[in-house]
Amino acid sequence: MNKYTKDKITGLGTLLFGLAMLWYIIPNWVVMKTANLNHTSPDTFPRFASWVLVLLGAFLLGQAFYNERLQKHGDGNGQEAATKKDERSFGDKFKAFISSDTYCVLMTAFTILLFDFLLTRIGYIKTGCICSVLLLVAFRSKKWYHYVIVIAFTFFLYYLFSKVLLVKMP
Amino acid sequence: MLEILGTVASDLFTWQNILFMNLGLFAGIIIGALPGLTATLGVALLMPMTFGMKMVPGIVLLLGVYCGGIYGGSITAILIKTPGTPASAATALDGYPLAQEGRAGYALDAALKASTFGGIFSAFVLIFVAPQVARFALTFSAVEYFALSLFGLTIISSISGKNQVKGLISGMLGLLVSCIGIDPINGTSRFVFRTDLLAGIDVIPAMIGLFAITEIINKSRSVFKEAGIMQKFSSKGIPAGEFWSKIGNLLRSSFIGTFIGAVPGTGATTASFLAYNEAKRVSKSKETFGTGNIDGLMASEAANNGVTGATLIPLLTLGIPGDTVTAILLGAFMMQGVTPGPLLIKNNPETIYTIMCSLLVVNIFMLLQGKFFVRIFANVTRIPVALLIPLLVNLCMLGSYAGNNSVFDVKLSIIFGIIGYILILLDVPLTPMVIAMVLGDICENNLRRGVAMASGSYMIFFKRPISLVLIIISAISLLYPMVRTLIDDARAKKNRNGEKSE
Numbered sequence: 314m315n316k317y318t319k320d321k322i323t324g325l326g327t328l329l330f331g332l333a334m335l336w337y338i339i340p341n342w343v344v345m346k347t348a349n350l351n352h353t354s355p356d357t358f359p360r361f362a363s364w365v366l367v368l369l370g371a372f373l374l375g376q377a378f379y380n381e382r383l384q385k386h387g388d389g390n391g392q393e394a395a396t397k398k399d400e401r402s403f404g405d406k407f408k409a410f411i412s413s414d415t416y417c418v419l420m421t422a423f424t425i426l427l428f429d430f431l432l433t434r435i436g437y438i439k440t441g442c443i444c445s446v447l448l449l450v451a452f453r454s455k456k457w458y459h460y461v462i463v464i465a466f467t468f469f470l471y472y473l474f475s476k477v478l479l480v481k482m483p
Numbered sequence: 484m485l486e487i488l489g490t491v492a493s494d495l496f497t498w499q500n501i502l503f504m505n506l507g508l509f510a511g512i513i514i515g516a517l518p519g520l521t522a523t524l525g526v527a528l529l530m531p532m533t534f535g536m537k538m539v540p541g542i543v544l545l546l547g548v549y550c551g552g553i554y555g556g557s558i559t560a561i562l563i564k565t566p567g568t569p570a571s572a573a574t575a576l577d578g579y580p581l582a583q584e585g586r587a588g589y590a591l592d593a594a595l596k597a598s599t600f601g602g603i604f605s606a607f608v609l610i611f612v613a614p615q616v617a618r619f620a621l622t623f624s625a626v627e628y629f630a631l632s633l634f635g636l637t638i639i640s641s642i643s644g645k646n647q648v649k650g651l652i653s654g655m656l657g658l659l660v661s662c663i664g665i666d667p668i669n670g671t672s673r674f675v676f677r678t679d680l681l682a683g684i685d686v687i688p689a690m691i692g693l694f695a696i697t698e699i700i701n702k703s704r705s706v707f708k709e710a711g712i713m714q715k716f717s718s719k720g721i722p723a724g725e726f727w728s729k730i731g732n733l734l735r736s737s738f739i740g741t742f743i744g745a746v747p748g749t750g751a752t753t754a755s756f757l758a759y760n761e762a763k764r765v766s767k768s769k770e771t772f773g774t775g776n777i778d779g780l781m782a783s784e785a786a787n788n789g790v791t792g793a794t795l796i797p798l799l800t801l802g803i804p805g806d807t808v809t810a811i812l813l814g815a816f817m818m819q820g821v822t823p824g825p826l827l828i829k830n831n832p833e834t835i836y837t838i839m840c841s842l843l844v845v846n847i848f849m850l851l852q853g854k855f856f857v858r859i860f861a862n863v864t865r866i867p868v869a870l871l872i873p874l875l876v877n878l879c880m881l882g883s884y885a886g887n888n889s890v891f892d893v894k895l896s897i898i899f900g901i902i903g904y905i906l907i908l909l910d911v912p913l914t915p916m917v918i919a920m921v922l923g924d925i926c927e928n929n930l931r932r933g934v935a936m937a938s939g940s941y942m943i944f945f946k947r948p949i950s951l952v953l954i955i956i957s958a959i960s961l962l963y964p965m966v967r968t969l970i971d972d973a974r975a976k977k978n979r980n981g982e983k984s985e
Contacts, residue, residue, distance in 0.1 A: 314908075323909045327652050334659070344671035352939035353931040355666040355673055358923075362658040369655070373648050414704035421703040421872060422901070425696065428880050429897055433890050437881065445873035452706045452869040463873045470881055478520065478528060480885045 317384070320377035328370030334363035420451040437482050441467035491836045494539060495844060503540040504845055507547020508852050514548070515555020516567045516860075518695060519687050519882030522552025523807045530815050538819040538834070543841045545815055549808055550602055550791050550845050553751055554853065557594040557784055562587060562863045563875060565695035565882075569686050570751035570790075572917055573759040573783035575694060576642070580775035588861040592720030593777055594784045595853035597733060601785035602846035604737035605744065605792030609799070610839045614828070616793075617800040620745040625932035626943055630953035631746070632926035635753050637960040638760040639915040642773065647965055649911045657919025660684055661927070668931045679891040686752075686920055688883040688892040692899025693913045695879045699872055700904045706869050720857070721777070729781055732762050736782040740789020745796045750806050751787040752921050758786030764960065792842050799823045799835055 314322075343356045401409070410416055424444050431440040445463035454460070474480040507529065514525035525548040533541030556568030561578030574594060581590035608616060623631075636654070643650020663674045664683025675681055736758035743754035762782035763772045772779045795812075797803040802824030804810035816823055827835050866874070883896035903913050937943035944950050 316910075319909045323649060323652065323911060338674070342676065343673045352934050353668070355669050355671050357931070358927045359659060359662045359673065362655045362662075366652065366655045366659075369648055369652050373652070376648070412707055414707075417703040417706045418700055421700050421876070422904075425699075425876060425880070425897055425900065428876065429890075429893050432880070432884075432893060441877050441881075445877055448873040448876065449869065452872070454869050459870045462870065463877070466874055467877055470877060473517075474881060474885055478514070478524075478885070481888050483884065483890060 317377045317381040320373055320380075324370050324372070324374030324377055326370070327366050328374060331363045331366030331368075331370055335360065335367070339363065417452065420448065424448050424451070432483050438467060438471050441470070487832050487836050488840070490833050491840050494833070494837050495543075495841055497539075499537075499540050500543050500841070501848075503536070503544040504547045504841070505848055505852065507544040508551040508845065508849055509547075511548035511551020511553075512555035512558070512849075512852065512856055515552035516558040517882060517885075518559060518565045518567055518691050518879055519884070519886045521556075521568045521687070521886075522549050523811065524886070525549070525552045526808050526811050526815075530811060533815055534818055538821060539837055539841070541815065541819055542838055543845065545812060546838075546842055546845050547848075549812070550788065550842070550849055551852075553788055553791055554595065554598040554602075554784075554849060556787075557598065558591065558856065558860050561590045561594060561780075562860060563695070563871075564698040565875070565879065566690060568751075569690055569921065570755050570787040571783070572690060572694065572752065572914070572921075573755040574780055574787075576759070576773050576783075576914060577776050577779035579698075580773070581777070581780070584775060586719075586775075587863070588719050588857060589721055590777070590780060591857040591861055592854075593726065593781055595850065595857060596721065596726055597736075597781035597784040598788040599846050599850040599853070600733045601737040601740050601787070601789035602791055602849065603843060604734070604785075605741045605789045606839065606843040606846060607792075608741050609792040609795055609842060610836070613796045613839070614800045614825075616741075616745045617796045620742075620747070620797060621801070621803075623746050623949075624947075625929040625936060626947050626950045627953070628746075629926060629929035629933050630944060630950040630957070631743075632753070632922045632929065634953045634957045634960065635757055635760075635922045636919065636926060637957045638756050638918055640961045640964045641760055641763055641769075642914055642918075643912055643964075645968060646910060646912055647968060649909075650915045653906065653911050653913060654915035654919040657916035658923040658927075660689065660916070661920050661923030667928050668935075679889070683924075684895065684920070685887060685892060686917075687886045688896040689899045689920060690917055691879050691883050692896035692901075693903040693917060695875065695882075696896060696900025697903030697907060697913065699875050699879065700900065701907060702868055703872055706872070725777075729778060732778050732782055733785050735761060735765075736785035737789040740786035741793040743786070744790030744793025747797050747803055747806070751790040753925075754790050755783040755787040756918055756921070758782040760960070788846075795839070795842065799838065800828065801825065 339356050339359050343359060345354055345356065424447055427447070428440055428444045431443065442464050445467060446460060449459055449463060471482065475482045510529060511522065511525050514520045514528075515522055526545050529544060529548050533544055536544070553568065553570055556566055556571035557574045557578065558567065560566040560571040560575035561582050564575050564579040566572045566575050578590045578594060581587070639650055639654040640647065643653075659674075661683075663680055665671070665675075665681055666673050672681065739758040739761060740751070740754040743757065744751070759772075759779050759782050762778045763769055766772065766776070766778055768776065794806055794809045798809045798813060800823075802813075802822070804813045813823065821827065821834055823835075879896065880893055883893045884890065886892060906913060906916075933943055934941060944954060
């Protein structure tokens with residue numbers, strides 16, 4: 314994703330979010346009092362922030378389009394690079410995927426979500442052990458002591474938080 | 484005075500006091516270093532232990548936890564970009580890049596020494612000029628609080644670098660997040676989509692999400708690249724000459740911390756961000772802030788530990804607790820039969836000076852204990868990423884939960900983590916959002932209180948001298964980086980055109 318695309322997405326997202334705040338979220342989710350003796354109301358500050366978001370979003374969007382146009386003009390009508398067709402087999406593509414950054418990011422995000430899902434259902438110790446081991450498997454860790462360390466760490470945290478710091482564990 | 488100090492020294496330097504002081508520091512550093520657990524929680528946890536103890540050992544134990552807890556937050560902020568406490572969020576900005584460069588020992592040592600410096604500075608202020616400072620701090624009304632928080636918010640502009648617009652977007656999102664919950668002025672609900680949000684969004688899970696979870700997801704991209712490769716590592720600390728060359732920065736930051744700490748209801752987080760901003764503002768190498776500038780790290784740490792002594796100023800001299808920690812300490816003092824306030828200074832100066840001097844000694848021991856911890860903790864950067872990520876996921880999830888014993892906070896930290904990751908992909912800086920979340924609440928409440936005080940007029944903010952000065956500085960601080968960026972861009976354009984024509 315190039316800079317201009319990022320700016321366009323950010324600008325458009327901010328603009329739409331600001332408008333949604335002003336026209337839908339604030340009117341529906343900020344409870345007002347009929348008699349307000351404080352000269353400012355509960356929606357003053359959120360409205361101010363939302364208007365600023367709308368303005369900043371519109372500015373960023375406009376700036377991104379303008380700068381992109383300038384850049385294209387400068388680069389000689391913006392010739393686009395021809396996209397290569399990927400001719401690898403499914404197996405090769407899969408192998409490449411499970412060694413890619415995207416795979417690691419997705420596995421980490423999935424494990425974090427799984428942690429939250431399991432925490433109240435099976436408790437901290439089991440959740441901690443399952444998620445830690447799952448991540449090591451996903452990262453293809455071959456060292457046995459890594460598995461021992463993460464499981465021991467889960468038990469250590471449990472002991473520290475529940476017995477020493479008296480936190481009521483799920 | 485000297486006679487009193489002699490008596491105090493003999494009361495303070497007993498083996499029991501030294502032992503409990505060090506136990507408190509040890510517990511405080513560990514608690515502070517754990518994400519989600521704050522110095523406040525540490526003091527609250529250990530307070531019941533002091534009920535059966537004599538007055539001085541009990542109080543030095545709690546002061547040890549307090550100072551250690553504030554310092555401990557910097558350890559994880561530097562090593563894994565997970566501020567142990569909100570007060571260390573600014574430390575992560577420059578500490579973490581230094582650790583990534585393999586200079587974890589250097590960053591940790593600098594943070595420790597700066598924390599000690601700030602702590603000792605505020606302890607001296609507490610001992611020598613506490614009553615005067617307390618009287619000045621109490622002249623602050625909602626108007627000055629608003630101006631102060633506004634000044635804090637202008638940091639957004641300076642830390643956003645060339646991404647001014649995106650920094651402001653991030654800041655505005657933070658302001659909106661700070662509005663969630665019950666409106667403190669009218670008592671009505673705002674954005675309460677579910678009952679868990681009635682009390683608003685706690686900064687701790689939000690910060691764990693934005694800093695730690697975002698970083699975990701981001702770091703996972705390098706699992707296969709770094710597998711089996713030991714990161715560059717050095718446990719070498721900051722040389723004495725280099726440390727003392729930063730004396731101006733240390734004094735300024737400690738002063739900011741002490742001043743902010745003396746004003747009830749502000750706190751170490753505000754102080755560290757303000758000091759960071761000032762360090763950047765006066766620095767000749769502004770562009771290196773956020774990429775591993777030691778001045779930024781030291782400013783943040785000197786300021787947040789500068790708060791520790793200063794929060795005791797209104798407590799000991801006037802009997803007013805300025806924040807949650809000092810409110811708990813007030814309870815502990817009263818359990819020991821000590822009622823802080825003007826009468827205590829008059830009738831029982833030995834007691835009050837013992838408490839004040841113990842803070843000085845606590846900071847000296849913090850330096851010694853910290854040296855020991857630095858050597859151990861600096862090794863965290865040598866852990867392979869594939870092993871570090873499962874450990875961090877575990878720690879962050881539990882840290883989010885432990886602050887309020889709330890599973891909802893775990894969900895919150897994940898939501899903030901995902902939002903943070905998306906924002907990073909779009910090059911939107913996250914720090915402005917955290918700053919706005921911390922200061923937005925103070926800013927809005929005091930703005931509305933100030934307007935109510937003036938029967939609806941906003942002119943009150945320009946009529947009071949302290950407020951006016953702070954608003955002028957805020958305007959300069961907000962506009963200067965923007966103007967500077969525009970000038971730099973115009974110059975660069977001019978140079979490019981000049982080169983082309985040649």
